[in-house]
Amino acid sequence: MSNQDSNTDIPCEQQTVKFYQTGTFTVGNRLLDEGCRTVQATAERANSLDSGHRACQGCGQALGARYALDAAMRATDNKIIAANATGCLEVFTTPYPETAWSIPWVHSLFGNVAAVASGIAASLKAKGDTTTRVIAQGGDGGTTDIGFGCLSGMFDRNDDVLYICYDNGGYMNTGVQRSSATPPAARTATTMPVGDNPGSSFTTGKFLPAIAMAHEIPYVATASVHDLHDLERKVEKAMTFRGARYIQINVPCPLGWGSQPALTIKLSRMGVECGLVPLFEAENGKLTDSTKIRYRIPVEDYLKLQRRFAHVLKPQNTHQLDAIRQIAEDNIKRYNLV
Amino acid sequence: MLQQISGSIAVAEAVALCRPEVVPCYPITPQTHIVEHISTLVKSGQLKNCTYENVESEFASMSLCIGASAAGSRTYTATASQGLLFMMEAVYNASGLSLPIVMTLGNRAIGAPINIWNDHSDAMSVRDAGWIQLFVESNQQALDVHIQAFKLAEALSLPVMVNMDGFILTHAITRVDMPTQEQVDQFLPPFVPRQKLDTEAPLSIGAMVGPDAFTEVRYLAHHKQKEALSIIEQQAEEFQGIFGRDSGGLIKSYYAEDAEIVFVAMGSVIGTMQELVEELREEGHSVGILSIRSFRPFPANAIDKALANTRHAIIFEKSFAVGMGGVLASEIHMATVANDLKISSVIGGLGGRTITKKSLRKIIESAMQDELDTEVFLDLEGTTVVRELRRQQEEQNSGPVAENILRDMGVVSASKTH
Ligand SMILES: Cc1ncc(C[n+]2csc(CCOP(=O)(O)OP(=O)(O)O)c2C)c(N)n1
Ligand code: SF4
Ligand SMILES: [Mg+2]
Numbered sequence: 001m002s003n004q005d006s007n008t009d010i011p012c013e014q015q016t017v018k019f020y021q022t023g024t025f026t027v028g029n030r031l032l033d034e035g036c037r038t039v040q041a042t043a044e045r046a047n048s049l050d051s052g053h054r055a056c057q058g059c060g061q062a063l064g065a066r067y068a069l070d071a072a073m074r075a076t077d078n079k080i081i082a083a084n085a086t087g088c089l090e091v092f093t094t095p096y097p098e099t100a101w102s103i104p105w106v107h108s109l110f111g112n113v114a115a116v117a118s119g120i121a122a123s124l125k126a127k128g129d130t131t132t133r134v135i136a137q138g139g140d141g142g143t144t145d146i147g148f149g150c151l152s153g154m155f156d157r158n159d160d161v162l163y164i165c166y167d168n169g170g171y172m173n174t175g176v177q178r179s180s181a182t183p184p185a186a187r188t189a190t191t192m193p194v195g196d197n198p199g200s201s202f203t204t205g206k207f208l209p210a211i212a213m214a215h216e217i218p219y220v221a222t223a224s225v226h227d228l229h230d231l232e233r234k235v236e237k238a239m240t241f242r243g244a245r246y247i248q249i250n251v252p253c254p255l256g257w258g259s260q261p262a263l264t265i266k267l268s269r270m271g272v273e274c275g276l277v278p279l280f281e282a283e284n285g286k287l288t289d290s291t292k293i294r295y296r297i298p299v300e301d302y303l304k305l306q307r308r309f310a311h312v313l314k315p316q317n318t319h320q321l322d323a324i325r326q327i328a329e330d331n332i333k334r335y336n337l338v
Numbered sequence: 339m340l341q342q343i344s345g346s347i348a349v350a351e352a353v354a355l356c357r358p359e360v361v362p363c364y365p366i367t368p369q370t371h372i373v374e375h376i377s378t379l380v381k382s383g384q385l386k387n388c389t390y391e392n393v394e395s396e397f398a399s400m401s402l403c404i405g406a407s408a409a410g411s412r413t414y415t416a417t418a419s420q421g422l423l424f425m426m427e428a429v430y431n432a433s434g435l436s437l438p439i440v441m442t443l444g445n446r447a448i449g450a451p452i453n454i455w456n457d458h459s460d461a462m463s464v465r466d467a468g469w470i471q472l473f474v475e476s477n478q479q480a481l482d483v484h485i486q487a488f489k490l491a492e493a494l495s496l497p498v499m500v501n502m503d504g505f506i507l508t509h510a511i512t513r514v515d516m517p518t519q520e521q522v523d524q525f526l527p528p529f530v531p532r533q534k535l536d537t538e539a540p541l542s543i544g545a546m547v548g549p550d551a552f553t554e555v556r557y558l559a560h561h562k563q564k565e566a567l568s569i570i571e572q573q574a575e576e577f578q579g580i581f582g583r584d585s586g587g588l589i590k591s592y593y594a595e596d597a598e599i600v601f602v603a604m605g606s607v608i609g610t611m612q613e614l615v616e617e618l619r620e621e622g623h624s625v626g627i628l629s630i631r632s633f634r635p636f637p638a639n640a641i642d643k644a645l646a647n648t649r650h651a652i653i654f655e656k657s658f659a660v661g662m663g664g665v666l667a668s669e670i671h672m673a674t675v676a677n678d679l680k681i682s683s684v685i686g687g688l689g690g691r692t693i694t695k696k697s698l699r700k701i702i703e704s705a706m707q708d709e710l711d712t713e714v715f716l717d718l719e720g721t722t723v724v725r726e727l728r729r730q731q732e733e734q735n736s737g738p739v740a741e742n743i744l745r746d747m748g749v750v751s752a753s754k755t756h
Contacts, residue, residue, distance in 0.1 A: 078537065080537065081409065081537065084544075094542055096547040096551060098545075099542035101540070101542050103537070104539075105540070105543070106408050106535055106542075108428070108431050111397070111427075112397060115398040115401030115402050115405065116402070116404050117405060119402035119403060119407075119408075119413075120406065120535060122360045122402060122406050122411070123359065123405070123406040123407075123409035123410060123411035124409065126360055127387075127410075127411070128387075149394055149395060149398070150394070150397070152394065153398050156394070157393075
């Protein structure tokens, strides 16, 4: 099931680009040959998630979902059915009687999206439809906590589903509570910055990409919304595999993080550049590639733009800052980020 | 074709004749033999164009059903008891999304104390979930009603639950008449949903509906169930036309119209009651039975009519609402409120306790003498209950009841006595 088609190379990776936008290292689409531009930069993009939805200003998840689905649509000749877990994405896109989805889309419950998607895949299989493909999408809470059993089952059966987790580090739709993907020390409504250990606990949490790799599914990747080329490439690559695939996208949430809406892209990039958000790919449980950090920045530069970490930068909490630095160090080693 | 097989195998074979396209499953006694058998039919190639999935929980199995049904496939699963509770959130979701899923419930008690045997607590726990809930009296009916269930579900775009008594029916080997594929195909056309997840005609299913439209959506769900009342009757007739058997329908009366005292019940206990009633009628007593075959929708009018000449209705139930009493009894009371009908609620067969003809005879004899209480627990073992109640009066009332009883009997754990 995990066989990969041959047409995975993306020719634009070969293009030499001479200019960078100042300070960001991002290649603007207008500097690229037409064929190398992102799906988003083309008029042919599917607009799977259309405008008019009700996300907060600067919502990283709205960007991530739009980018990911449009890339998947291009990769499959517009043959995508999507299932959605309860959460911000579901709520802000479908206030009845309106919908922002232009693709077939279903929402059932908070904790069952992987199983609903498996059901759709089972239906397609029974009907002998091999061209229509299925995507499940959920937030980090719906993925790492309440939907974990269904997700693990979907991995185990290697059902032909791409699961996309939009990780904003908490239960945002219900007012920012801690999930098992909430970063240590982060302030949430259930882990307030009070007491001796302010903010979320320094327990292991659940880093789902690693758990997905442990299931040895055909493809696992992490992405972040600032790097559109990378994100689209990974989604398109995921669609070349059959079987269970998992992509986790880092999506800043201005409301939950206490950050400026205008800084969403910048924070997405900074999370990666400081080592707290490792970007990598894995096939059949083995790491195959990781995105090198170009200019490593101190974690505090990233933390200080988010109110959820304000207490970490206070003198009495240097132990927390040190522990977070260590997490970045560990990521860099584990995922070969430099 | 006549066959001597268990209820579970009969149901599995009947489901296979209905050509399901997706069957997710999860084991739980007493329904497991059904999904085991379907698995073999799929794996051996006898049941074609069907995806069978071994999933990780009942919550997942109903969720797969939801996805598959929304994508336009005929979908089936089975569960019981704890399994039904584990899938509960998805059970409500399936009916809320109007998905024509068919599910067998091998009726079993709910713990704690854990109990694998038959009663109707599981079925009653979803009585407000928006599913059609049918009950069967025999294995032949179980088989027949499953075939009707798919047609009914797809005609109404509603999920249908076929309730068959665990062990008493699922595990009983009896003679059944298995229809041919041609007969079933004649009765049950392929599933063609009006709306499904389709890349050629995209639509959003499962949006968040607010106060402005929620009442209307709920009212329409209620209305649809009421419409089902006539469709269930029509389909039972149509079924009889093709298969020559009276199976299904809303209610079934055995002498109820001209009997003074009538047992009202659901499921396999009707068989025991039939034997008793035949005996009693031979002895010259005016007794009858009303079998409720469709519990949801609740055929209130049909029941009211059937009991119009009855003096005393004895509502026999294999479950009850703790702190309230018999659910069916109170619903029958509502249905017949205009009648001058005496109603007694008898709760029995809990957790698989055998319902003997002898015990039922005692009940009906005390009704004849006008001595039957309004609420009776059949064959309740008085000594144990009285001892526990007395103890509770004397000391603080804490801890699990079953274990309290053991403590008083001097048994605490394998190694310790008290
Ligand atoms: C069974 C159940 N429990 C709780 C909820 C409440 N709930 C809805 S969305 C949500 C938070 C979603 O968090 P996440 O999955 O991370 O998505 P986000 O909103 O952050 O994008 C919660 C707790 C629910 N809908 N269903
Ligand atoms: S709360 Fe966060 S994730 Fe939700 S819509 Fe607002 S910005 Fe997006
Ligand atoms: Mg979240």
